[in-house]
Amino acid sequence: MPGSADPSAAGTFKRAAKKVFSVLDRLAEYIEEGILGFTILFVAGMLIVHVIGRQLFSTGVTGQVELTQMSMVIITFAGLGYGVRKARHICMSALYDQLNGLPRKAALVTISILTGALMFYFCWHAWSYVEAIQSRGRTSSALQIPLWIPYMVAPIGFALAGIQYWLTAVRNLISKDIYRSFNEKERYEEVDVEHI
Numbered sequence: 001m002p003g004s005a006d007p008s009a010a011g012t013f014k015r016a017a018k019k020v021f022s023v024l025d026r027l028a029e030y031i032e033e034g035i036l037g038f039t040i041l042f043v044a045g046m047l048i049v050h051v052i053g054r055q056l057f058s059t060g061v062t063g064q065v066e067l068t069q070m071s072m073v074i075i076t077f078a079g080l081g082y083g084v085r086k087a088r089h090i091c092m093s094a095l096y097d098q099l100n101g102l103p104r105k106a107a108l109v110t111i112s113i114l115t116g117a118l119m120f121y122f123c124w125h126a127w128s129y130v131e132a133i134q135s136r137g138r139t140s141s142a143l144q145i146p147l148w149i150p151y152m153v154a155p156i157g158f159a160l161a162g163i164q165y166w167l168t169a170v171r172n173l174i175s176k177d178i179y180r181s182f183n184e185k186e187r188y189e190e191v192d193v194e195h196i
Contacts, residue, residue, distance in 0.1 A: 014174045025167055025182045028081060028160050035078040035153065043071045063143040070140070070150035077153045080119075081160030084168070087180035105178050108186075109169045116165030123158035130155060 046067055050060040061067070083089045096107050134148035167182040178186040 017170070017174055021167055021170055021182065024163070025085070028163055029085060031156075032078055032082045032085070032160055035156075036075060036082060039071050039074045039078065043068060043075075063140070066140045066142050066145070070145070073150055074153045077157030078160075080157040081164045084161050084164035085181050085183070087184040105172055108178060108180075109172045112165045112169035112172070116162045116169065119158045119162030119165060123155045123162060126151075126154040126158055 046061055046064060050064045054060045096104065096111075099107055130148050130151050133151060134146065138147045139145060140147060164181065168179060171179045171182045180186045
């Protein structure tokens with residue numbers, strides 16, 4: 001019977017798609033967590049060494065301000081995709097919160113697709129900026145670090161955020177429930193009106 005084969009094939013396709021996209025999600029997560037973890041540990045270690053050096057030897061880490069500024073740029077852009085993955089990004093949801101069911105899911109899919117496209121557009125412009133910096137040979141003033149190296153994380157961060165938004169759209173297209181990110185189901189706590 002043709003009708004009985006379709007649900008089975010659709011279910012198999014959804015399971016396979018979910019598995020493939022889960023692997024992509026995990027790979028992006030490892031990249032983001034690796035960059036964020038290394039950079040935060042680097043900044044913490046550098047600042048500890050700088051303070052100890054200043055207190056004990058009256059000299060700190062050369063270029064500490066530059067390294068801290070570069071690290072903050074790296075943390076900011078590497079954190080884009082991570083924030084989307086954990087559904088901790090800014091949501092302006094006055095209209096969205098008024099929707100229920102299929103219209104709400106359709107709005108979330110549309111928002112995810114468009115925001116993902118915007119992230120890839122920003123990635124393209126960030127890549128152009130990094131290329132311009134690299135072609136001009138710009139370096140930091142104290143340590144002479146080529147500036148394209150720390151700024152390279154901007155296009156990477158925008159690309160990872162775009163991937164996360166599109167994974168959210170795919171997850172909502174293949175799942176019955178509504179997901180704010182690939183792994184985070186949408187959930188709102190009810191407001192306790194008695195205590196307001």
